[in-house]
Amino acid sequence: MTSILRTRLACALALAGALAASARAADPPAPPTTAEVLAASAASDWRTPEPENLLYLDTADGRAVIELAPAFAPRHAENIRALARGRFWDGLHIYRVQDNYVVQWGDADAGEPGKARALGAARTALPAEFDRASDGLAFTRLADGDIYAPEVGWSGGFPAARDPATGRAWLAHCYGMVGAGRDMAADSSNGAELYTVIGHAPRHLDRNITVVGRVLRGIEHLSALPRGTGDLGFYTDPSQRVPIRSLRLAADVPPAEREPLEVLRTDTPTFERLVEARRNRRESWFIDPVGHVELCNVPIPVRTPGD
């Protein structure tokens, strides 16, 4: 048996022992692990994203499911839906994979007359949606604080940040967050070029670019791609680019073909317990739980209903 299997068996035995001991004594139950928090969750702790806000990005390797965040980037969400409905990305490519940074996809020939694909009904440029007013925005604050922003936490299921002094809020560039590539001008993105974070959270990008959503599932089909050898991780040879078979809105897929999934809500006592379970790791393997957690180290679980 491998040392890892020994570890998992030992963990299971330790857990069983701890639960038995807990039942015998009159002590309060041990703080739960992440797995225990999720196992004890109620149906109301989970939410089903709107099909209008879900994108299916299909490549030969598999499907990545992305949830849009129209509360933060309504214009980009609207334009991305228009692009998806127009089948804009079908046959386009993943053309950039930069280690410890991003995977980026869209039209590798964008801007090239005669080669660039038309955007159809979608707009060619949108106002920057780098941040928004925090007034009226539901926000679950993370007490541990943050290096980059005055306040961080979650809003509508997305990792976010907030500045009480300016009254602004914005999405944070945690792993798997999706943004809209732009040129030098702030108002130069349109959602046709998208990227997702595949390394340590580049929080310095927050408020410099429009974040449009998050990869809920299947990011491994993007993060495991070969890294581009050109500057910034671009593939130097067009034959290296990864074809996008299709990128569709779930709303445009027959209901029977949609992927059932639920996301843990971030505004419940269950979620607070999950944050605590990450703040103080109670799995037996941990010897010295650190008692702190940063925003991007709190997972927002996704499950298939019925699991």
Added chain:
Amino acid sequence: MTSILRTRLACALALAGALAASARAADPPAPPTTAEVLAASAASDWRTPEPENLLYLDTADGRAVIELAPAFAPRHAENIRALARGRFWDGLHIYRVQDNYVVQWGDADAGEPGKARALGAARTALPAEFDRASDGLAFTRLADGDIYAPEVGWSGGFPAARDPATGRAWLAHCYGMVGAGRDMAADSSNGAELYTVIGHAPRHLDRNITVVGRVLRGIEHLSALPRGTGDLGFYTDPSQRVPIRSLRLAADVPPAEREPLEVLRTDTPTFERLVEARRNRRESWFIDPVGHVELCNVPIPVRTPGD
């Protein structure tokens, strides 16, 4: 021309314009970008790691170069050298690739009588080296602070943390850091099972496991591997495991075959300028430099001498 090429051209033009304007006026020069800091660095800003502290991990995909940190994990460094000298890893495997977490390698049959590979001259168990006394340890502090530790910064070229109240220091689990897998007991690692971080820095692992070094180059040969589909990213089918062709100390490779490389020192004014260039991004594309930086978002550059 793609929007990204437009971006890079625009950046170059903007930079040229900024430099020209700066030369015309009598203003102080604009704060440098990372590229400018490195271009202006002196030879003395770089160090050549000792061949005794460099490992070459070779797979069919390419080579990852790892630098050991004997100042923090001397016993593990010694044992890893013994294992490498005994060609322990040659023909063993990368057996676990967990998205947004780690790549792990060693003997997938460890602990299985009759199948596990002997460790040769190396020890089968070592004392935990989770942290060490900070007294006497060179430490360049990061003023921006940290969520997980009272103080963070760099020591001997490695990202590290420190607690003045306890007088202890430890290595931080930034992207590319390498640690020694262990079982439940603190003193159960020996350096034969190693892992490296391929996602958002799991700082909650700090002080719970022995960190032995850092991947300097070639991490893409590990981070781009297919993710394992078993629990914790283990490959479920042995045929998926990635063979290790060899894992050798640079010191055991003929000098003419070693990879020349230099690492930026972390105890110089040049490095402080690099930290500032990450704290406030001055590349033209950035609209709102955030003015903060966290430990794991400061790259520690590696170069080939003569570049």
